[in-house]
Amino acid sequence: MTKTVLVMGGAGYIGSHTVKHLLDNGYRVIVADNLVYGHLEAIDKRAAFIHADLLNSASLYAIFNRHEIHAVIHFAAFAYVGESVQDPQKYYLNNVVGTINLLNAMLANNVKNIVFSSTCATYGEPNYIPIDEKHPQSPINPYGKSKLMIEQIFADYEKAYGLNHISLRYFNAAGCSADGEIGESHTPETHLIPLVLKAIKGERDSIHVFGTDYDTPDGTCIRDYIHIEDLAAAHRLALEKLPEYCGCINLGTGTGTSVKEIIFAAEKVSGKKCPTVYAERRAGDPAKLFADNTKAKEILGWQPHYASIEEIITTAWNWETNRKF
Numbered sequence: 001m002t003k004t005v006l007v008m009g010g011a012g013y014i015g016s017h018t019v020k021h022l023l024d025n026g027y028r029v030i031v032a033d034n035l036v037y038g039h040l041e042a043i044d045k046r047a048a049f050i051h052a053d054l055l056n057s058a059s060l061y062a063i064f065n066r067h068e069i070h071a072v073i074h075f076a077a078f079a080y081v082g083e084s085v086q087d088p089q090k091y092y093l094n095n096v097v098g099t100i101n102l103l104n105a106m107l108a109n110n111v112k113n114i115v116f117s118s119t120c121a122t123y124g125e126p127n128y129i130p131i132d133e134k135h136p137q138s139p140i141n142p143y144g145k146s147k148l149m150i151e152q153i154f155a156d157y158e159k160a161y162g163l164n165h166i167s168l169r170y171f172n173a174a175g176c177s178a179d180g181e182i183g184e185s186h187t188p189e190t191h192l193i194p195l196v197l198k199a200i201k202g203e204r205d206s207i208h209v210f211g212t213d214y215d216t217p218d219g220t221c222i223r224d225y226i227h228i229e230d231l232a233a234a235h236r237l238a239l240e241k242l243p244e245y246c247g248c249i250n251l252g253t254g255t256g257t258s259v260k261e262i263i264f265a266a267e268k269v270s271g272k273k274c275p276t277v278y279a280e281r282r283a284g285d286p287a288k289l290f291a292d293n294t295k296a297k298e299i300l301g302w303q304p305h306y307a308s309i310e311e312i313i314t315t316a317w318n319w320e321t322n323r324k325f
């Protein structure tokens with residue numbers, strides 16, 4: 001029987017790519033989103049769309065009352081680290097209270113399967129790298145704390161109510177759909193790769209490299225950039241692993257790339273120079289973050305297909321030069 005998956009936040013960047021992947025793999029999909037950041041154009045035409053808000057419980061109950069939902073994939077959240085420090089209330093309300101509302105509506109309708117967008121930001125400043133799931137979690141900003149709180153709520157709900165949950169701790173989501181139909185479109189945009197490409201296109205004056213004196217080979221920060229389609233596939237695999245496995249899984253390639261290496265790769269892909277300004281460090285940036293992805297491989301049978309940063313940036317460049325929204 002075809003299973004129906006509710007994708008909360010499915011009009012956003014990672015959600016919309018996962019919706020497409022689920023539909024391509026035989027799932028029926030309902031997208032729920034309040035469109036504060038998402039785009040209607042990003043939602044695959046094969047999916048149903050419901051305008052709903054995590055903070056409006058009635059809108060959530062209505063979905064579960066009217067539809068037979070097998071599982072929820074929950075992307076809906078605010079995700080600007082700096083803003084979370086300035087206005088933590090906004091983050092705890094939307095991300096934590098909103099998720100509790102979603103869980104209430106699910107459990108009231110006997111829906112017990114959830115896959116959740118967590119983040120490497122729950123680890124905070126790393127004690128060692130690559131980071132595995134046993135690494136202590138000590139987030140350094142309200143955004144990361146809000147995601148850790150949800151992971152902890154899941155563990156309690158599993159014991160008390162039989163919730164089946166997998167929290168996927170993403171490293172840096174990057175790139176766009178290979179067919180160029182959907183891509184990354186955040187407003188404001190804060191992520192490195194789209195900003196570098198916008199500087200190359202002349203849509204911004206330059207890219208500011210935040211810090212050149214880190215303890216890394218070229219002095220700039222190292223991150224683990226994972227292609228959005230590899231991320232999308234992992235969500236389907238996680239869904240298929242419930243209820244056999246519950247817990248947390250890192251999603252990264254296991255390879256670190258520095259800010260300078262991103263800029264060089266983007267220049268190579270586009271064939272153009274990136275106007276670059278070397279600037280001060282950004283507060284709260286660890287020098288190096290990359291994943292130990294052994295657990296994703298072992299438990300989900302997952303394998304990233306995009307092997308190089310050039311391949312990832314090529315998909316992002318195709319999108320930036322032919323954006324649909």
Ligand SMILES: NC(=O)c1ccc[n+]([C@@H]2O[C@H](COP(=O)([O-])OP(=O)(O)OC[C@H]3O[C@@H](n4cnc5c(N)ncnc54)[C@H](O)[C@@H]3O)[C@@H](O)[C@H]2O)c1
Nearest residue numbers: 009011012013014034036037038053054076077079117173
């Ligand atoms: N982009 C990354 O690199 C990254 C890394 C780690 C974790 N994450 C997490 O992954 C998830 C998706 O990230 P993204 O980059 O696709 O973000 P996004 O902003 O593009 O997508 C989030 C979607 O959720 C919706 N939304 C927000 N609050 C809502 C509410 N109260 N009710 C209904 N819908 C609501 C937005 O309209 C948007 O469509 C987030 O939870 C984020 O914290 C992202």
Ligand SMILES: O=c1ccn([C@@H]2O[C@H](COP(=O)(O)OP(=O)(O)O[C@H]3O[C@H](CO)[C@H](O)[C@H](O)[C@H]3O)[C@@H](O)[C@H]2O)c(=O)[nH]1
Nearest residue numbers: 079119121172190191192195208209210221223259282285
């Ligand atoms: O204009 C910029 C933007 C970023 N960077 C650098 O590029 C790297 C990547 O920065 P991003 O902002 O693209 O990504 P982050 O690693 O800060 O953020 C990731 O981790 C966060 C938690 O730490 C959130 O989960 C977020 O959604 C996710 O993309 C960092 O070293 C950052 O200092 C620059 O040098 N210049």
